[in-house]
Amino acid sequence: MDKFRMIFQFFQSNQESFMNGICGIMALASTQMYSAFDFNCPCLPHYNLAYGLGILLVPPLILFLLGFVLNNNISMLAEEWRRPQGQRGKDPAVLRYMFCSMAQRAMIAPAVWVSVTLLDGKCITCAFCTWVPVESLGNASHPRLSQGEIQRILAQIPCKEIYSGQQLIANEVVVRYLRCISQALGWCFVLLMTTLAFLVRSLRPCFSQAAFLKSRYWSHYIDIERKLFDETCAEHARSFAKVCIQQFFESMSTDLVAAHCHLPRKAPVDAGEDTEKLLGITDQGTMNMALKSWHRCKPPLHLHPRALPTGNGWAGQGQAPPHPSTPRRETAAYYSCV
Amino acid sequence: MDRFRMIFQYFQSNSESVMNGICGLLALASVKMYTSFDFSCPCLPLYNMAYGLGIMFIPPIILFLCGLILNRQSLVMLEEWRRPPGCRKKDLAVIRYMCSSIMQRAMVAPVVWIIVTLLDGKCLICAFSGSVDPKKFVGFANVSIVQGQQLLAKVPCKDDELMRNNTSRKAVSRYLRCWSQALGWSILLILIIAAFLARWLRPCFNQATLLQARHWSNYIDIEQKIFEETCCEHSRLFAHKCILHFFESMQQEIKLHSFSLPREREGAEGEEDLLRGITDQDQVNKLLKTWYYEKPPLDVS
DSSP states (O other): HHHHHHHHHHHHHHHHHHHHHHHHHHHHHHHHHHHSSSSOOOOOOHHHHHHHHHHHHHHHHHHHHHHHOOHHHHHHHHHHHOOOTTTTOOOOHHHHHHHHHHHHHHHHHHHHHHHHHHOOOOHHHHHHHGGGGGHHHHHHHOOOOOHHHHHHHHHHHTTTTGOOTTTTHHHHHHHHHHHHHHHHHHHHHHHHHHHHHHHHHHGGGGGOOHHHHHHHHHHHHHHHHHHHHHHHHHHHHHHHHHHHHHHHHHHHHHEEEEEEEEOOOOOOOOHHHHHHTTTTTTTTHHHHHHHOOOOOHHSSSSSOOSSSSSSHHHHHHHHGOSSSSHHHHHHHHOTOOO | OHHHHHHHHHHOHHHHHHHHHHHHHHHHHHHHHHSOOOOOOOOSSSSSHHHHHHHHHHHHHHHHHHHHOOOHHHHHHHHHHHHTTSSOOOOOOHHHHHHHHHHHHHHHHHHHHHHHHHOHHHHHHHHHHGGGGGSSSHHHHHHHHHHHHHHHHHTTTTTSSSTTTOOOHHHHHHHHHHHHHHHHHHHHHHHHHHHHHHHGGGGGGGHHHHHHOOOOOHHHHHHHHHHHHHHHHHHHHHHHHHHHHHHHHHHHHHHHHHHHHHOTTTTTTTHHHHHTOOOOOHHHHHHHHHHHHSSSOOOOO
C-alpha cells in the first residue's frame, strides 16, 4: 500500500515524470497500432505512392499532435505566454524550455512509428514498387510493353496473388530489393535519432547550464503553483458550499419555526474551521474578482515577512527570505491535504 | 482496501476526473464492441448500402446517448438551466461551459467507433462495392449492367461460389479498403489538429471568463453532492426520532391495555430501555402490524 502510494505520489508530484509515463505508453501504443493496422496496398499505379507515403507520414503527424494534446502543460504554456504582465515579469527562457521539453517528448511516438514502418518494409515496397530499375533487375527477354503497361504490372508487385508480370521481373527479387533498402533506411533513421538524443543530452551542460537550471526550476514552479491554485479553489468551493447549505437549512428552520412547524435541528458543525477556510471570500462577486485578478495581475514572487508562519525562525528577523523554496513551505502549512 | 479507497477518493475529488474515466471506458468499450461484432454483409444490391452505412452510423448515435446518460453533469446542467432564478442569478457562461464539456466527452466513443470502422474497411466495402465503376476492373467490365451490379454486390462475400479466388473481386476490395483507410486517417488527422488548436488557442480568448465558468461549474456540482449528503443525514435523524416516538407510543398503549406489565428486573435496566417495553411475541407482532397498517405521521415536534 505504501509503495503504491509512493509511486503514485512520485508521478503526480512532477508533471514531467507524469509526461514521461504518458510518452512511454504512447510509444508502446504506436507499435501496437502498427501491428493491429491491416496494411492494404491498393496495387494501382498512382494510388500506391500516395497510400504508402500516407501510412508512413500521416500517423506520425497524428501521434506528434496527440503528444501535445495529451500534455497538460500546453495550456499552461499558452496561458503563461498570453497572460498580461501584471506584477510578475515574463521570462522567455522559461517558455522556450517548456516548449522544448514538450516537443521532445511528443517526438518519441512518431519516431517509433517511422522506425517500425521502415524496418517492416511494407510501406516502402508499396510506395516505390513502380520505381524499380526494370533493366537491371528484370529478365532480359521480355516482350516490348508500353510504359503504362509496365507501370500497371509493377504496381501489382505488393499483391502476390494477382501479380501477372513474373516474366518481366520476378516478384521476390523486387520485394527483397525494396525491403533491403527500407530496412537500411530504418536502421539509419534509428541511428540518427539516437545520435541526436545523445548529443542533446551530453552537450547541454556545456551551454548555459545555470540558465537551464533556472528555467527548469521556474517551469516546475509554475506547474506546481497552478495545481495548488486549482486545489485551493476546489477546497474553497467545498467550504463555500458547506456553509451555504448550512445557512440555507438554518434559514429554512427559522422560517418554519416562525410558521409553528418544527424541523429537527442539525447538530452544530464546526463552523469555525469552515469559515476560516473561506479565506475571507464569502460571496460570488468577491470570488469572481479574485479569479479575474489572479489572471490579470499575478502576485510578485516575494512574500512579505508578516505573512510567514511564526516558529520557523524567519518571521522574527523581519526580512524576506532570499531562498525561493519558502513559498512552498508556506502554502504547505495552509492546509493539511498537501 | 486502502488502495482502492485512495484511487476512489482521487477520482471522486474531482468530478472532471470521474468523467474522463467514464469517457475512456466508453471508448475502450466501443473498440471491444466492434471487434466482437460479427459483421455480415448481405451481398444483395440494395441491402448492402443500408447495412454498411447503418453499422457505421447507428452504434455511434447509441454510444453518444450512452455518454450523455452516464454523465452526471448533464443532469446538473439541465437542472441549473431550468431552475427559477430566485435569489441566485443564472450565469449563461457556466451553462455553456458545462454543455460544451459534456458534449466533448460524449463525442469521444462515437468518433472512436467511426474511425475504427473506417480503418478496418469492411463497412465501406459492403456499402460501396455496388458503386464502383466496373470498367476499371477487368472481371466486371464485359458483363451487362444488371449482372455487373449483382456481381459487384457480392464482392464483400469472400466465400461466395462466384467470388472465390476471383482476382477482380480482390482488386475491388483492395481499392475500396484503400479509400476507407485514407478517409479514416484523414478524419483522425483533422480531429487531432482541431483538438490541438483548441487547446493551444483557448487561453488566448477570455481566460478569466473560462476560469470563472470552470470554478462555478465545479462549485455547482460540489454543492449538489453536499446538499444530498446533508439531506441524507437529516432524514436519518428524522427517521430515528420518528421511530423513537412510535416505540414510545406503542409502549404507552401496551401499558394502558395490558394487565401483565413486564416486571423491572434489577440489573437489567439497560436492556429494558432498548426493549422499550415490548417483551413478548404478541407485542412484537402487534407492533409490526401497526407499523405496516398505520405508519406514524412525519412530525417529530
